[in-house]
Amino acid sequence: MGIPFSTAGRIGALPISPQTPLDHRAGAILRQIVELYVETGVPVGSRTLSRRLPVALSPATIRNAMADLEEAGLLYAPHTSAGRLPTDRGLRLFVDGLLEFGDLAEEERDAITARCAAAGRSMQDTLSEAGTMLSGLAGAAGLVIAPKGEAPVRHIEFVGLSPGRALVVLVTADGQVENRVIDVPPGLPPAALVQAGNFLNARLGGRTLDEAKSDIATEIETHRSQLDALTEQVIAAGLATWAGGGSAGSLILRGQSRLLRNLEGLAQVQQIEALFERLENEETMLRLLELAQRGTGVQIFIGAENGLFDSAGLSLVVSPFRAAPGVERPRVLGAIGVIGPTRINYGRIIPVVDYTARVIGRMLG
Known part of the structure; x- marks a missing residue:
């Protein structure tokens, strides 16, 4: 699933299922758990939450709410610890309804524009630099599907x-x-x-x-x-x-080594290496372009939602870049984004990917 960049985060009554609404208190608890998970990567306990929540709740009340969230499939216990982590479904609910993010500061916009628009570089080098920049900002792998050269x-x-x-x-x-x-x-x-x-x-x-x-x-x-x-x-x-080549253009990957850090076990390494191999396939690039075009802005795919990542514990944040941005139904030229762990900082990365895609679109359009 994807969300347009313009969707604003909020805390309120959101559906867990048609029978079980997520009320304000449960939403606040889920949000804090996800934000701590993004920050630390470790399970979150009730005592930690009691110090972070904007309203005073006892650890017992928090534990009961966490148990309800776990029963709803939004949290899980990774081991015998009392702490909980969000499931992919919990992360999806957070991104779709609880995430709060703002626009980039003017100096950040200027820095991104400057790195993308450096004079004297070919377009391929510019797109490669954009991928490297996103990789560094996200602490993840930067991905660019570059347009196929079709200009006379x-x-x-x-x-x-x-x-x-x-x-x-x-x-x-x-x-x-x-x-x-x-x-x-x-x-x-x-x-x-x-x-x-x-x-x-x-x-x-x-x-x-x-x-x-x-x-x-x-x-x-x-x-x-x-x-x-x-x-x-x-x-x-x-x-x-x-001349020649596939219709999907070319794939640029930067910062792949960032995905291989701090992995637990050989299985995860093998899953990510298999992902890199799939990304080199033209059919996969076409699939990525299709995913990027589903909405009007940044698209977010968590865990195995997009069919590319299987169970590797990764998320994709991606946006198409378009010719003549701002006009109705502009032509999609390619896509840019990041691949990172599911605990990627969505609130930070979404506006960066969005703005970078618009800069590249203006340059190519």
Whole structure:
């Protein structure tokens, strides 16, 4: 399930089930347990709660309320300790109805904008930096599904670097500059690089690389062009660097090691490693994009709700970034967010993910 970023947190009568409403007192207790769990990661007892609650309640009254919450499936006892922890269902109820979060301070907005909009970087580097930034702020893994490059090409150039290596510089019609290093035949003369660039520039004509790739390959294969074998290899290597690929774009993951810290047992490590492998699959990226587009803002998936995390004890906080934000039904270009433990600081991370997605959307739109 997901919630729009604009949903405000509150404490009040929320349904546990149609027969059992969550009253003000039970809501306050659940909220304190979740907030302490996010802060410390340890079970919360009645005596600790009695010192934190805004109203005076005896430990016995608190214990009775905790027992009711446990019976409703919102809390559980991890061992024989008197303390309790929230279940995934309890965390969901907290996020949907009890969480209070505010907007970012102006200096925080400025810092995020500056890191995303640094001059001289390619869009891929910018998205990578955004993922690294979210990873650091959340203490979790930053995730970006980058849009597939579909802008028409304005210019392409090959520049020799060293024996067997060349730089491909591609400038798109929207002004983005991408640089990739490719392998080239040893002893390649500089004239072959010039010829390869001239050949492609003459045939792209405002088309995307994917649109032109088939025609160019056919022309080379049927020997209609006057290219030597070395130049053909350069052209093929340059096209392979960008053209093709899946429709979901590319996945950028940053800070994966943060998910592997403080894990209990080999099973959790294996579950998270399996998650990383699934994330590299195009079908999984399409599924993530689908999840991100379900609502109008940040989407939150706790535990096994999204079908990606199984029982690894992880949550996903993700938002789509869109072209021309603010217009009705803008096109979704990609998604950005974090993957962290279920005790991630939702109140802090939700506005950061939301604002970062809007900054990226404005840059790409």
